[in-house]
């Protein structure tokens with residue numbers, strides 16, 4: 001389980017996160033929605049130990065990232081699909097990551113299969129990859145350690161409709177196998193179809209934290225705009 005517990009983050013005068021608390025239970029997908037600059041990436045970066053909270057805690061199975069003894073088996077993440085060395089092939093990128101985290105090299109073939117990158121594609125250097133292929137590679141890398149939690153910042157970015165459906169099916173299967181999946185997205189319709197829960201954030205504050213059923217899935221867009229436009233008005 002992923003837990004954000006009264007998380008606050010200030011960047012100088014900017015209050016990026018304001019007392020944010022929510023949970024991502026095991027065996028579920030939680031969609032993390034909010035306008036540009038709402039605080040989604042900041043919350044994920046704190047969870048993954050990339051930056052420190054001003055106050056509060058973010059934990060995976062009760063531990064802060066720095067205190068996790070086997071991070072790759074605990075949490076997989078994709079924050080920036082462009083952050084891959086362009087001169088390596090996809091297969092080399094994954095083989096290197098597998099060696100670093102100590103998983104069997106055969107796992108590389110499995111995760112390539114899971115994300116739908118072919119053997120031929122995996123033998124090409126990353127500089128020739130489309131954004132969608134980089135997204136697939138990044139998700140493959142996040143899955144290498146068979147983690148109990150998965151954190152993805154806009155995983156559908158750059159994917160074609162087939163890719164979006166494939167990632168949706170993959171994340172559903174990963175969650176059904178017990179993983180706690182947190183994904184940020186601007187694709188409301190996609191999140192409504194995939195997620196079990198949705199958390200909406202605006203200007204660093206949680207505006208909604210709810211489970212998704214048929215009714216909330218249909219109303220998600222209306223609810224999103226009503227909550228985030230109220231935010232705009234109250235800030236004006």
Ligand SMILES: Nc1ncnc2c1ncn2[C@@H]1O[C@H](COP(=O)(O)OP(=O)(O)OP(=O)(O)O)[C@@H](O)[C@H]1O
Pocket residue numbers: 011014015016034035036037038039040041042043
């Ligand atoms: N390193 C930083 N230094 C200063 N301000 C920052 C930094 N990182 C983020 N911010 C600010 O914190 C706020 C939250 O940004 P964040 O990137 O978390 O939003 P987001 O919800 O992920 O947005 P997007 O949907 O555009 O990715 C914004 O006001 C942003 O300008």
